[in-house]
Amino acid sequence: MTEPGKMSDDLKEVFKAFVKLAGAKTESDMKMMNAKACGKMVKDCLPKEVSGIADASVFPKYKEKGKPYMLMENFPQFIRGCAHEYAKLKSKDPKLPLDDPKVEKYYQSFVTKLSTGRPNVKEVKVSKTGNVDKLTDASGYTGTHKERFDAEGKGKGIEGRVDLQDDSGYVGNYKGAGTFDEKK
Numbered sequence: 001m002t003e004p005g006k007m008s009d010d011l012k013e014v015f016k017a018f019v020k021l022a023g024a025k026t027e028s029d030m031k032m033m034n035a036k037a038c039g040k041m042v043k044d045c046l047p048k049e050v051s052g053i054a055d056a057s058v059f060p061k062y063k064e065k066g067k068p069y070m071l072m073e074n075f076p077q078f079i080r081g082c083a084h085e086y087a088k089l090k091s092k093d094p095k096l097p098l099d100d101p102k103v104e105k106y107y108q109s110f111v112t113k114l115s116t117g118r119p120n121v122k123e124v125k126v127s128k129t130g131n132v133d134k135l136t137d138a139s140g141y142t143g144t145h146k147e148r149f150d151a152e153g154k155g156k157g158i159e160g161r162v163d164l165q166d167d168s169g170y171v172g173n174y175k176g177a178g179t180f181d182e183k184k
Contacts, residue, residue, distance in 0.1 A: 007076050010115035015075055021119045032069035035059055045117030046082065046110055053085040079114065083107035
């Protein structure tokens with residue numbers, strides 16, 4: 001049985017990778033995993049059934065009291081808690097003890113999966129055919145679409161989408177607004 005509280009370097013790296021993905025910037029933030037990062041980690045690395053269990057019952061048990069995050073020191077216990085709940089689900093025995101061999105088997109399996117897992121983030125690729133350049137070049141646009149962009153290709157905003165009328169005069173087409181009282 002693995003010593004509780006001990007964590008391999010691979011697990012620390014996985015912990016930090018998911019915490020960083022959730023927005024951690026400083027070194028002290030890298031030691032605190034929030035529910036969002038935890039949910040992403042469980043979804044990407046562990047079996048599907050663990051996702052609901054971890055979010056609803058295991059994460060709240062191992063997070064800091066009154067805080068929205070779990071510390072890195074509690075991560076091995078969190079994995080063991082997930083393995084325990086998963087073993088109870090699989091064996092259909094709600095009173096399965098924590099030191100059962102099934103729990104240890106699932107714990108070792110989860111540690112292996114987490115050690116090799118990384119955040120599953122889709123990468124945005126640039127088109128190799130070059131068609132995207134034509135679509136984003138506003139100089140080739142015609143009709144009303146041409147009116148939506150200026151000479152540099154930047155959008156004009158509301159002015160490019162709506163015909164704005166100047167209703168400042170008494171008569172609709174009066175062009176000399178504000179000049180009535182001027183002396184000539």
